[in-house]
Amino acid sequence: MSDERDDDFGEEAVDIRAIADHVVALAKAGEFEAIGDTYWDEEVISFEAGDGPMAVCDGIAAVRAKSEWWASAHEIHSGTADGPWVNGDQFAVRFIMDVTNKDSGQRIQMDEIALYTIDGGRIIEERFFY
Amino acid sequence: MSDERDDDFGEEAVDIRAIADHVVALAKAGEFEAIGDTYWDEEVISFEAGDGPMAVCDGIAAVRAKSEWWASAHEIHSGTADGPWVNGDQFAVRFIMDVTNKDSGQRIQMDEIALYTIDGGRIIEERFFY
Numbered sequence: 660m661s662d663e664r665d666d667d668f669g670e671e672a673v674d675i676r677a678i679a680d681h682v683v684a685l686a687k688a689g690e691f692e693a694i695g696d697t698y699w700d701e702e703v704i705s706f707e708a709g710d711g712p713m714a715v716c717d718g719i720a721a722v723r724a725k726s727e728w729w730a731s732a733h734e735i736h737s738g739t740a741d742g743p744w745v746n747g748d749q750f751a752v753r754f755i756m757d758v759t760n761k762d763s764g765q766r767i768q769m770d771e772i773a774l775y776t777i778d779g780g781r782i783i784e785e786r787f788f789y
Numbered sequence: 790m791s792d793e794r795d796d797d798f799g800e801e802a803v804d805i806r807a808i809a810d811h812v813v814a815l816a817k818a819g820e821f822e823a824i825g826d827t828y829w830d831e832e833v834i835s836f837e838a839g840d841g842p843m844a845v846c847d848g849i850a851a852v853r854a855k856s857e858w859w860a861s862a863h864e865i866h867s868g869t870a871d872g873p874w875v876n877g878d879q880f881a882v883r884f885i886m887d888v889t890n891k892d893s894g895q896r897i898q899m900d901e902i903a904l905y906t907i908d909g910g911r912i913i914e915e916r917f918f919y
Binding site: 747770 | 836837838872873874875876877879880881883900901902904916917918919
């Protein structure tokens with residue numbers, strides 16, 4: 660019996676909490692870009708809470724472009740993460756960041772929850788709450 | 790024009806952030822039961838992260854029964870809430886509670902994220918992450 664695998668828990672099985680822990684560890688290390696580089700699916704869709712032109716980014720190219728724009732538009736003084744909190748194929752991470760918007764010069768204490776949905780070990784959806 | 794209403798923002802318009810703020814205020818005041826009493830829809834569905842018999846509770850009677858079981862099974866020493874974080878018709882609240890399980894005697898520091906989905910001013914779905 661030991662070499663038989665349950666169909667639901669075979670090679671496709673994904674340890675959501677392990678991915679969630681890794682995402683939090685990357686964020687705590689300041690390696691925010693590595694989260695997407697490691698886990699974004701080609702078909703990832705990303706939802707911001709606002710109404711701007713990047714409120715919905717569909718596909719890894721659009722999501723990467725949003726990420727690169729954000730990184731170029733802000734100076735990050737410090738950032739950390741809290742969590743994760745897991746339910747099924749989803750997990751939440753809290754991001755707290757001290758940033759300055761390079762355009763306006765305004766310094767902002769960001770406090771967001773990111774809700775990630777995982778399929779096949781990849782982030783297929785991310786949704787930001789603030 | 791002033792007495793015309795956009796169909797999308799007429800009488801049915803709901804201020805999600807106002808509801809979210811009220812839920813957090815109720816939790817901070819320790820009035821956890823009032824959250825459900827005030828906002829649960831008759832058709833609310835509630836998802837826990839675990840696999841227990843109450844992992845999915847469908848309808849206000851089942852959700853209320855779960856809530857009453859939980860309240861009777863735990864002694865709450867203290868509890869508070871953080872947030873809310875909002876996106877569209879959903880918001881997240883962080884609950885931190887110091888409780889003792891009356892059966893086991895075990896004292897637990899609970900740290901959960903609740904994700905609420907609102908329709909017509911009522912909670913139609915709640916999903917707990919831990």
